[in-house]
Amino acid sequence: MIEPRIRCEHLNKVFSGSRSRAARFLLNRPPTDVQAVRDISFAVEPGEILGIMGPNGAGKTTLVKMLCTLLIPTSGAASICGVDVARHPGRVRENIAFITGDERSFYWRLTGRQNLQFFGGLFGLKQGQIRDRIEKLAASLGVEDILDRRFDSYSTGNRQKIAIARGLLNEAGVLFLDEPTRSLDPTSALSFTTIVRDQIARDQGRSVLFVTHRLEEALGVCDRILIMRNGESAFLGKPSELQALGSQDVWRIQVRGDWESASALPGRPAGFTVSLYHTPDIPDKNEITLQATLQAGAAASLGDIVCWLAAGGLQVVDVARMQRTGGEVFAELTGADE
Amino acid sequence: MITAVLARQFWAILKKDVLLEYSYRLQFVLNLAGVFLELAMFFFLAKLVKMPASMEQYGGNYFAFLAVGLAFGQYQWISLHTFAQSLREQQVMGTLEMIFASPMRPETLIVGSSLWTYLFETIVIVLNLGMAALFFGLDLSNANLLSALAVIVMTILAMSAFGVLSAAFIVVFKRGDPVTWVFATVSGLLGGIYYPIEVLPPFLKSLSALLPITHALKAIRLAVLKGYPVQRLSTELIVLGVFAVFLLPVSLFAFRRAVNIARRDGTLSQY
Numbered sequence: 001m002i003e004p005r006i007r008c009e010h011l012n013k014v015f016s017g018s019r020s021r022a023a024r025f026l027l028n029r030p031p032t033d034v035q036a037v038r039d040i041s042f043a044v045e046p047g048e049i050l051g052i053m054g055p056n057g058a059g060k061t062t063l064v065k066m067l068c069t070l071l072i073p074t075s076g077a078a079s080i081c082g083v084d085v086a087r088h089p090g091r092v093r094e095n096i097a098f099i100t101g102d103e104r105s106f107y108w109r110l111t112g113r114q115n116l117q118f119f120g121g122l123f124g125l126k127q128g129q130i131r132d133r134i135e136k137l138a139a140s141l142g143v144e145d146i147l148d149r150r151f152d153s154y155s156t157g158n159r160q161k162i163a164i165a166r167g168l169l170n171e172a173g174v175l176f177l178d179e180p181t182r183s184l185d186p187t188s189a190l191s192f193t194t195i196v197r198d199q200i201a202r203d204q205g206r207s208v209l210f211v212t213h214r215l216e217e218a219l220g221v222c223d224r225i226l227i228m229r230n231g232e233s234a235f236l237g238k239p240s241e242l243q244a245l246g247s248q249d250v251w252r253i254q255v256r257g258d259w260e261s262a263s264a265l266p267g268r269p270a271g272f273t274v275s276l277y278h279t280p281d282i283p284d285k286n287e288i289t290l291q292a293t294l295q296a297g298a299a300a301s302l303g304d305i306v307c308w309l310a311a312g313g314l315q316v317v318d319v320a321r322m323q324r325t326g327g328e329v330f331a332e333l334t335g336a337d338e
Numbered sequence: 339m340i341t342a343v344l345a346r347q348f349w350a351i352l353k354k355d356v357l358l359e360y361s362y363r364l365q366f367v368l369n370l371a372g373v374f375l376e377l378a379m380f381f382f383l384a385k386l387v388k389m390p391a392s393m394e395q396y397g398g399n400y401f402a403f404l405a406v407g408l409a410f411g412q413y414q415w416i417s418l419h420t421f422a423q424s425l426r427e428q429q430v431m432g433t434l435e436m437i438f439a440s441p442m443r444p445e446t447l448i449v450g451s452s453l454w455t456y457l458f459e460t461i462v463i464v465l466n467l468g469m470a471a472l473f474f475g476l477d478l479s480n481a482n483l484l485s486a487l488a489v490i491v492m493t494i495l496a497m498s499a500f501g502v503l504s505a506a507f508i509v510v511f512k513r514g515d516p517v518t519w520v521f522a523t524v525s526g527l528l529g530g531i532y533y534p535i536e537v538l539p540p541f542l543k544s545l546s547a548l549l550p551i552t553h554a555l556k557a558i559r560l561a562v563l564k565g566y567p568v569q570r571l572s573t574e575l576i577v578l579g580v581f582a583v584f585l586l587p588v589s590l591f592a593f594r595r596a597v598n599i600a601r602r603d604g605t606l607s608q609y
Contacts (some may be wrong), residue, residue, distance in 0.1 A: 121350020
């Protein structure tokens with residue numbers, strides 16, 4: 001059995017809101033602990049790309065930082081290539097590379113080449129190795145011409161390309177990419193994600209954790225996607241499974257009447273979920289829109305739900321069948337439409 | 339193998355710091371000009387000071403006493419500041435997390451970050467003493483270079499323990515470092531930079547013996563101004579060695595612990 005390159009088991013991270021009990025006592029304030037990551041479990045095999053998505057504050061970067069040993073988990077376990085991230089952070093760092101969209105993480109008064117030489121040295125690479133790898137990476141990322149210019153003269157996109165080059169310099173077995181295409185133009189972003197998928201993962205068998213806000217990018221590049229919401233896992237599966245959620249039977253039903261009392265009525269058809277759907281403009285303030293979703297494999301029909309609503313005293317005004325986009329499914333999973 | 343990797347990491351940090359320093363060339367020129375003006379000021383001030391008997395052991399020349407004390411007193415200043423300052427610079431520049439995500443150990447970063455500062459300061463001290471000799475008649479003909487080198491190495495080892503402790507405070511508390519505050523204020527009074535400690539009352543004199551700078555300055559003055567060989571400086575060198583042997587491991591442990599606290603609290607890159 002092949003050992004997963006990345007393994008998380010019931011990983012949690014709680015940030016303490018107050019430094020000490022004494023401070024809380026003196027300020028008379030309750031503890032303000034924040035649970036940034038809650039009970040996250042997954043494994044990433046060699047050559048696999050796991051996409052991580054979620055709204056701002058969902059816990060994505062905290063999760064990546066724990067796996068990069070920059071944060072210590074509060075509870076649970078995580079390992080990289082079988083090495084525990086909390087117990088042996090030094091050994092873990094020998095096997096990882098971290099690419100972030102933060103352009104501040106460079107020495108702006110040095111050139112791109114000098115920056116790469118510095119970080120190559122930290123990885124313990126020999127001068128010849130560093131030189132050869134810089135040339136190769138610069139050619140594949142199209143930054144040969146700017147390498148000897150000062151970093152502060154680069155465009156945002158070129159700074160990001162140097163950040164990518166830095167992450168690929170040590171040829172680590174596990175790559176953590178935190179929004180690596182954030183500042184890239186569409187062509188460069190596509191070129192980079194193709195390198196990640198075809199060369200880094202497929203050909204070289206390296207494992208990748210790919211944090212992105214671009215759904216199309218995640219669907220096109222990742223083997224599986226983890227969607228996080230409030231620190232928890234809201235979805236973990238293949239892109240095809242995520243897309244399949246969009247083809248579920250969904251209706252928007254415009255009704256008139258008291259939804260609150262009707263929703264409490266027993267006898268809701270099995271397999272249906274019904275919730276209030278917020279529309280930007282409502283023609284009649286007495287009318288509301290409901291969203292009814294039929295779960296895959298359920299035997300109920302639209303007729304059953306209309307009968308149930310009518311039994312609850314609601315007058316059905318209009319019914320429209322919806323085909324949801326991937327973005328709408330993502331918004332539902334992350335709670336962005338609530 | 340481990341040694342080779344460590345050497346490459348130290349070299350990478352040293353080269354980066356040299357390149358960054360070179361990008362601020364005007365600062366170097368202004369620093370040297372400042373040193374020259376300071377020497378001139380103390381040269382004229384020394385003409386007013388009547389020699390106490392305690393100065394005899396250092397050759398009886400107050401300007402020479404001051405010039406050597408001020409120059410080598412810089413090792414204490416940079417030992418207390420360089421570790422914390424380099425960490426803080428990395429925090430502000432946003433490079434600290436990327437460095438800590440590399441296989442380099444935190445101790446390597448903290449020691450490596452001081453290499454260029456010590457090297458640079460040694461160059462400045464040599465230029466400082468050269469100017470003092472050339473323009474203000476400082477007599478260096480008796481200097482024992484081997485002894486001076488031994489004292490410098492032991493001074494750096496002893497003093498850097500306090501600097502690493504100071505860096506540990508910066509990692510956790512970001513600002514407000516009691517180690518630097520205590521040493522910077524107390525050393526000026528008790529360390530013997532501006533006057534021989536023999537002029538202090540007995541109580542303060544015994545307190546001054548607790549400071550490594552007191553022993554370092556006495557030894558370096560005797561080596562540079564009186565040409566004492568290493569054997570005759572053994573007492574001071576042993577005292578500095580004791581400071582280093584006991585405090586360096588403690589300070590490195592404290593620094594590692596501080597980094598772990600910052601990793602737990604998620605404050606590594608905060609400043």
